Amino acid sequence: MSHGVQDVAEARFAPGARVRVKPGRPERIAPMHLRTPHYVRGREGVVTRALGRFPNPEDLAFGRPGTPRILYHVEFAQPPVWGEGEAGDTVLIEIFEHWLEEA
Amino acid sequence: MAGTPLPESVELLDKLVAALKRRGVLVEEDIVRCQTQAERAQPETGARMVARAWLDPEFRALMLRDGTAAAEAFGVGMKGAPPLGVLEDTDRLHHLVVCTLCSCYPRAVIGYPPHWYKSAAYRARAVREPRAVLAEFGTVLPAGVQVRVVDSTADYRWMVLPTRPAGTEGWSEEQLAAIVTRDCLVGVTLPQAEKRQIAA
Missing domain, CATH: 3.90.330.10 (Nitrile hydratase alpha /Thiocyanate hydrolase gamma)
Structure with a gap:
């Protein structure tokens, strides 16, 4: 199972795809190491590009071999996330594919 | 910047490095290479x-x-x-x-x-x-x-x-x-x- 910055052939989402971050809070059930910030869970954004394929940090943190997952850059309009801010401002975040669904 | 490390921290680090070397996890050259990179x-x-x-x-x-x-x-x-x-x-x-x-x-x-x-x-x-x-x-x-x-x-x-x-x-x-x-x-x-x- 290869991984790296060029390895995006299997990316499910293309640049421009509208996606929603899954709204789950699995860390409430068991200790976890998650790289998906709370403030975008359940939020809709747009994929800007696939960044590569990297071992899943949720596994690595617990000493398990990380399954390689596609990592995306996803852009969110900033004001809806916080209920404040300036129209047009955005937040760009790295999010793994298994946290994303079609919006 | 951080101040001078505590003696107990230095001792702990020395022991950790010695243990890692003993187990073949790293050699002195690895440490020197990483330090050089960090300082550069x-x-x-x-x-x-x-x-x-x-x-x-x-x-x-x-x-x-x-x-x-x-x-x-x-x-x-x-x-x-x-x-x-x-x-x-x-x-x-x-x-x-x-x-x-x-x-x-x-x-x-x-x-x-x-x-x-x-x-x-x-x-x-x-x-x-x-x-x-x-x-x-x-x-x-x-x-x-x-x-x-x-x-x-x-x-x-x-x-x-x-x-x-x-x-x-x-x-x-x-x-x-x-x-x-x-x-x-x-x-x-x-x-x-x-x-x-x-x-x-």
Whole structure:
């Protein structure tokens, strides 16, 4: 199972795809190491590009071999996330594919 | 900067290193190589990359396409380091880098992060009220410039390629690099032509 910055052939989402971050809070059930910030869970954004394929940090943190997952850059309009801010401002975040669904 | 380490910390570190060597996990050369890399990593490297990108369109294209390769072109050892991504500011878009989850920072090309970058206040506020944070750094963006906060959450490390300020026409790479500060490279400030250190 290869991984790296060029390895995006299997990316499910293309640049421009509208996606929603899954709204789950699995860390409430068991200790976890998650790289998906709370403030975008359940939020809709747009994929800007696939960044590569990297071992899943949720596994690595617990000493398990990380399954390689596609990592995306996803852009969110900033004001809806916080209920404040300036129209047009955005937040760009790295999010793994298994946290994303079609919006 | 951190003060002198406590004797018990040094003792603990020595024991850990000895145990790792005994088990064949690492050899002295690994430590020396990592220390050399860490000591060489200073904001001047990122600043020189930015200056080169302002002058050389081919290098600029490489830097935006593959920041890791661009860093390697400057002699930075990127083997084993997280990939470097470079985000290009324009006259309509300004990038601000934060790591809300911890303190991810493009250390390979900027060195160690300042304390404020790792503070809970910066991490919470940069993503929520970026313009207020920028203003506190003395950075007021021209009207019509959008802010794009980059939350460095996973495997990449991100550096900003700021726009070249007016008034720097005809400057050498060295002169340009001198106005690109550490803070410019994560987007909390902008390069200022009048603050240059080297006579034109």
